[in-house]
Amino acid sequence: MKIALAQMRVIAGQPWKNFEKIKQFTDEARQKGCQIIAFPEMCVGGYLLADRWTEDAWCNHLVSFNDRIRELSEDIIIIYGNLLVDRSRKNKDGRMRKYNAGFAFYNRKPLPRAGALPEGVTIKSLLPSYRIFDDERYFYSLTEYACDTNTQVEDLLQPFQTTIGNEVIRFGVEICEDLWFNDYRYRGEPLNISKRLIENGAQFIFNISSSPWTHGKDRARNNRIQESFRDTGRFVPFYYVNCTGVQNNGKNIVVFDGDSTIYNEKAQVVRTCNKLFTEELLIHDTDAALNPIKKEPLDAIKAKYLAVIEGIRGMDEIMGNDRFPYIVGVSGGIDSALTACLLYQAVGNKRIVACNLPAKYNSQITREIAANLTGKLGLNMHCIPIEEMVNVNNRLLESFNPGELNRENIQAKIRGTSILSNIAGILNGVMTCNGNKVEIALGYTTLYGDVNGAIAPLGDLLKTEVFEMASFLNREIFSEEVIPWALIPDESFQFKVAPSAELRENQVDPMKWGYHDALIRMFTDYQKTGAETIIRWYMDGELCKRLSIPETLLKRYGLDDPRVFIDDLEWVTGSIQRAVYKRIQSPPIIILSKSSYGYDIRESQLPVYYTDSYNELKKQLLERS
Known part of the structure; x- marks a missing residue:
């Protein structure tokens, strides 16, 4: 039969x-x-x-x-x-x-x-x-x-x-x-x-x-x-x-x-x-x-790469046609570079509209990276300087006394809402959100700026996975350096070109790469780990083993000091909770893990709160130090 x-x-x-x-x-x-x-x-x-x-x-x-x-x-x-x-x-x-x-x-x-x-x-x-x-x-x-x-x-x-x-x-x-x-x-x-x-x-x-x-x-x-x-x-x-x-x-x-x-x-x-x-x-x-056969499992990054490509291609069925363009802001950073490369692999360069939107804080290095990357992918990059619009917005809002963070967000919102979303509307296209899971978790994003669009291809990838996938693409898919190696750190997370939003002078992202990625992985895993457990592991000397990170990384970030550790832990957990309002307005994320933001992790907007058990452990740790 x-x-x-x-x-x-x-x-x-x-x-x-x-x-x-x-x-x-x-x-x-x-x-x-x-x-x-x-x-x-x-x-x-x-x-x-x-x-x-x-x-x-x-x-x-x-x-x-x-x-x-x-x-x-x-x-x-x-x-x-x-x-x-x-x-x-x-x-x-x-x-x-x-x-x-x-x-x-x-x-x-x-x-x-x-x-x-x-x-x-x-x-x-x-x-x-x-x-x-x-x-x-x-x-x-x-x-x-x-x-x-x-x-x-x-x-x-x-x-x-x-x-x-x-x-x-x-x-x-x-x-x-x-x-x-x-x-x-x-x-x-x-x-x-x-x-x-x-x-x-x-x-x-x-x-x-x-x-x-x-x-x-x-x-x-x-x-x-x-x-x-x-x-x-x-x-x-x-x-x-x-x-x-x-x-x-x-x-x-x-x-x-x-x-x-x-x-x-x-x-x-x-x-x-x-x-x-x-x-x-x-x-x-x-x-x-x-007769039984042995099936070799796919490497995690290769498997996630295939899944992202499938998710992007599936947008044709979701949107009901296969002709719309993807509008992607290419800043010269690794997230937008990886997004552009994934789009290229999924739908080809004819359906990608790449835009570089520099202001006065964007370095010559990242501008050149954006130009070189799009050139290698055969994309026609539209360079649209936004400084004039930034100045006009700052003048219009001057009477409200905007602070430094407000002025940074003005730049992001001009890029996302005023430029990219309007290009998507004019061309009947789809704008991408280039944020990764760590940024989305911590709220290190601007609502109506980079939190925008119809699809977030990297939204379920930790930043460490972004680096891994970029390396995979260079080595296994392109067989050449398309995403600059300068954007990818060494094993100690030292960079030649450090991640930066480039919204102010000499800005560097505040995340402790490698360590914060591991925390986010634990906090968002299907079997979730909470802040209390993290403190216990720290007090028992098991944290690095549990997070699968080297002891040297903890020391490099000064986290061997309990007060620095506690301050950082509360910055992470507090940032995650305060960013819920952004996540519930964010674009759809391709699920790649056992627990993705979106409808996989269901969140309510609640104030930051620490349990009595957490506060007692914190007290013990600080007294012991």
Whole structure:
């Protein structure tokens, strides 16, 4: 028997385009002699649709495609994910009840199976409500269905059954989060969906997913499938099919890598799709040997580079056309240089409008860097001096007695709002935000200045990762120095051209590079570390080890002095909290980590506050010193 996994590019909000792709893949699989084809979760309308899920007309439109897909199932079993509605019952929000469902059709009929669910349908059992996931907000789960109908969950987790040739086959279908079972409890133990399907007779299992990419996700998934094997005590061939493409939630751009994978009876990887972020029809003959393979993980920076490129390219689908230009301010600093290079790799130089907007504080060095960089990329750089506009604004605002910081921000706002955003409007283009995660965290940005635009390609990259990716581009992609090495520090974070906003004379960024990056990584990690823990590590002499930084870096910044350490820690934590109002107005960030600003980290505007425990630790540290 031949089984096809359709790793398709799902375009959110475009069901007709997705249906045509489903039809195309189904025809190809049928022509190649496949008996089964499986598609990803929510492959008809997309997964990240926000409150579009609350619109009855939209939901009814998506449901109408189930009949169309059923008609494609002549001589081939089609498994796919889409919406199921029950108009006779209410959802938890009082609206029409909706299920994130999997469907199975064969010869234009729904496949039968035991249990109380309708034929040809399975329901997602485990609904995630963490990070960017809002399944609980919109959908009813299988466990809730069981409670509502006074049915046992295990009685509902039944395999589909049919006959192909003379062979009776029974296969289970689970949906994405259902394989991450250890985080969900049922009757005092993990709700292992695969285990229930196997115990009820499934000979093999399909997991249809719409699983966003983050670095290391494949290892985590493999571990969970191994855990399912150990928990069950036996296993069956397991077919994981995921989508590719780019979707968004309004505040984040989310990339899907595919990485569709086949596992054997020992939960070992035996086949994967050939290329991440790429559509592919993976065909497997069940008569073939299921020997385990070793898949080498991608280097983190290379993987994040590929994800950023995919996220930028996905803007074409989000915007609805592939002709708009990207407007990027190229200052001569490393962030804008990396952004320009990533845009170049993603869409080519014909769609990039590069602008250098110097004022009197911009050095000749950075002006030359901007000119050389854009020249190497084949960009026509528009040099628009802004000093005249700065002077006019300063005169207009003189009666309000602007301070030095206000005068700095005037320059940034002229660049971002008066110039770049207007060019984007005139050219029907998209302006980029060039800020990195450390700047965004600390609020070292100007609202309506550099916090502006429609996409933040570097917004989930620490500054250290910006340096690493710039080096990677020079060495691996361009094979030459395109981003000047002078902008990239040595291992001790010593610079030839230090990072600077160049908004006043001899200005240098106040961040302690390397150390502050490590703090931000800890403060924003999925398993967050707070200021209290940082102090404890410092007092126990474990801070550098925990942050994976050298002791020499701490000493170089004077942080071996407890008072300097405390002052700096409170500057960082206070800056992070005071900058919330900027982040909630910032452009969408491409998710590259397990915890990105945007809708991944959800924040309220609150005053800076330190717990009693923190204050006691601080007191002990300062007294001890």
